Amino acid sequence: MTQEKWGQLCQKLLKTVGQNNYTTWIEPLEFKALEDGVAVFSVPTNFMGNYVSQNFSDLILYELNNSGEAVQRLAFRVAANSPVRPMRSATARPANHEVPSARVTEAADPMDALQAAPLDPRFTFDSFVVGKPNELAHAAARRVSEGGPVTFNPLVLYGGVGLGKTHLMHAIAWELKARRPDLNVLYLSAEQFMYRFVQALRERRMMDFKHLFRSVDVLMVDDVQFIAGKDSTQEEFFHTFNALVDQNKQIIISADRAPGEIKDLEDRVKSRLQCGLVVDLHPTDYELRLGILQTKVQMYRANYPELVIADGVLEFLAHRISTNVRVLEGALTRLFAFASLVGREIDMELTQDCLADVLRASERKITVEEIQRKVSDYYNIRLSDIIGPKRLRSYARPRQVAMYLCKQLTSRSLPEIGRRFGGRDHTTVMHGVKRIEELKMVDGQIAEDVEMLRRALEA
Numbered sequence: 001m002t003q004e005k006w007g008q009l010c011q012k013l014l015k016t017v018g019q020n021n022y023t024t025w026i027e028p029l030e031f032k033a034l035e036d037g038v039a040v041f042s043v044p045t046n047f048m049g050n051y052v053s054q055n056f057s058d059l060i061l062y063e064l065n066n067s068g069e070a071v072q073r074l075a076f077r078v079a080a081n082s083p084v085r086p087m088r089s090a091t092a093r094p095a096n097h098e099v100p101s102a103r104v105t106e107a108a109d110p111m112d113a114l115q116a117a118p119l120d121p122r123f124t125f126d127s128f129v130v131g132k133p134n135e136l137a138h139a140a141a142r143r144v145s146e147g148g149p150v151t152f153n154p155l156v157l158y159g160g161v162g163l164g165k166t167h168l169m170h171a172i173a174w175e176l177k178a179r180r181p182d183l184n185v186l187y188l189s190a191e192q193f194m195y196r197f198v199q200a201l202r203e204r205r206m207m208d209f210k211h212l213f214r215s216v217d218v219l220m221v222d223d224v225q226f227i228a229g230k231d232s233t234q235e236e237f238f239h240t241f242n243a244l245v246d247q248n249k250q251i252i253i254s255a256d257r258a259p260g261e262i263k264d265l266e267d268r269v270k271s272r273l274q275c276g277l278v279v280d281l282h283p284t285d286y287e288l289r290l291g292i293l294q295t296k297v298q299m300y301r302a303n304y305p306e307l308v309i310a311d312g313v314l315e316f317l318a319h320r321i322s323t324n325v326r327v328l329e330g331a332l333t334r335l336f337a338f339a340s341l342v343g344r345e346i347d348m349e350l351t352q353d354c355l356a357d358v359l360r361a362s363e364r365k366i367t368v369e370e371i372q373r374k375v376s377d378y379y380n381i382r383l384s385d386i387i388g389p390k391r392l393r394s395y396a397r398p399r400q401v402a403m404y405l406c407k408q409l410t411s412r413s414l415p416e417i418g419r420r421f422g423g424r425d426h427t428t429v430m431h432g433v434k435r436i437e438e439l440k441m442v443d444g445q446i447a448e449d450v451e452m453l454r455r456a457l458e459a
């Protein structure tokens with residue numbers, strides 16, 4: 001593929017992703033070569049490569065193939081001579097790609113130099129869908145984004161992959177920029193914090209580093225688990241943290257798990273993180289996933305009014321893709337691209353064809369243990385009572401419900417299920433399953449219990 005052709009494709013990508021995304025993510029990509037079906041791009045930083053790969057690779061692949069190039073995958077390589085440098089804001093166009101690293105301290109406006117990571121213009125509160133699993137995190141994020149007096153410090157948002165931590169962090173930053181332009185807000189990933197630190201050490205500019213980091217009003221560090229096990233970075237982070245808290249400056253942190261559970265994170269850092277408000281983003285439930293899909297469709301509709309989606313498709317996706325929101329979004333993008341390519345309505349058939357691999361990969365395997373845990377929570381009894389020998393009705397019935405669900409929702413055989421219920425015989429399991437089948441017909445409460453549990457397990 002020629003550079004010229006890549007240039008033409010870029011124009012198409014610009015139309016699809018919008019000017020801001022284009023300037024921030026697509027324009028800096030340098031097409032290098034097409035080798036054995038792999039399109040290789042040079043990127044200024046790893047962060048950028050990862051971001052583009054996670055968020056735009058489906059689209060780029062689609063455009064490449066649509067233009068007649070046979071490309072199976074994309075590879076992003078960091079340019080060998082690329083200096084570690086501050087990344088620009090999503091809204092400010094870079095004047096020069098090769099910003100010298102000294103700009104960290106030499107920029108006319110030091111805070112400009114501290115604009116460490118681009119904020120994604122899509123990640124705002126408006127585009128964040130709130131549901132039960134994330135309502136607390138959202139409320140806390142909203143509160144700090146008001147820029148009022150610091151009430152809880154730090155705010156720690158944690159949760160699994162792709163559940164909206166970065167989205168919320170960016171939303172806070174955007175909101176603060178709008179409401180309190182007087183505040184110096186710094187958002188960066190923990191990885192960038194480390195790079196800055198290492199760079200300052202290398203260039204013997206630690207005083208500048210300390211000065212810059214201690215002069216922000218709001219410090220936001222994404223994916224803090226990254227510094228675990230990196231001793232000197234943790235130490236510097238600890239000092240920065242303390243200095244800012246002492247000055248009553250707001251700190252907002254995200255992590256992929258609760259601070260106490262981050263392996264190799266020093267105890268003193270853990271305990272500092274636990275001092276403020278720690279809120280988690282729970283895995284999404286069906287309603288939230290459906291809400292997110294509906295919001296995304298509305299957004300796409302603004303660009304593609306001709307888009308038609310048959311009834312039931314979004315519900316199907318929300319039901320089947322329960323891994324994380326990023327996968328859900330990627331599936332939708334692919335579906336849109338595919339439908340517009342073949343000029344068809346998005347119906348179930350097209351969805352199943354186009355997303356066969358995603359659907360297969362996200363087929364969730366429900367385990368016996370999961371069922372036992374959910375059932376014991378539901379009936380408010382101990383897990384050991386479900387598995388143990390007690391025959392009281394208040395334990396026996398939930399046990400039978402759990403056995404029934406194991407039979408329905410897992411591929412385990414009756415003897416296997418029996419073994420996992422404290423070594424019971426397969427005939428006991430068979431009896432339990434039958435009993436629940438009968439009761440479901442005559443006892444509305446049991447039928448409802450089973451249905452609620454099934455839904456919770458499949459969510």
Ligand SMILES: Nc1ncnc2c1ncn2[C@@H]1O[C@H](COP(=O)(O)OP(=O)(O)OP(=O)(O)O)[C@@H](O)[C@H]1O
Pocket residue numbers: 123127128129130134159160161162163164165166167168223256292325326329
């Ligand atoms: N509640 C939500 N409403 C709308 N979009 C969401 C929501 N939650 C997540 N997303 C979208 O899902 C994608 C992944 O979210 P994000 O990058 O914030 O995840 P993360 O928790 O930071 O994941 P990671 O641990 O991988 O960094 C983003 O495109 C984001 O906009």
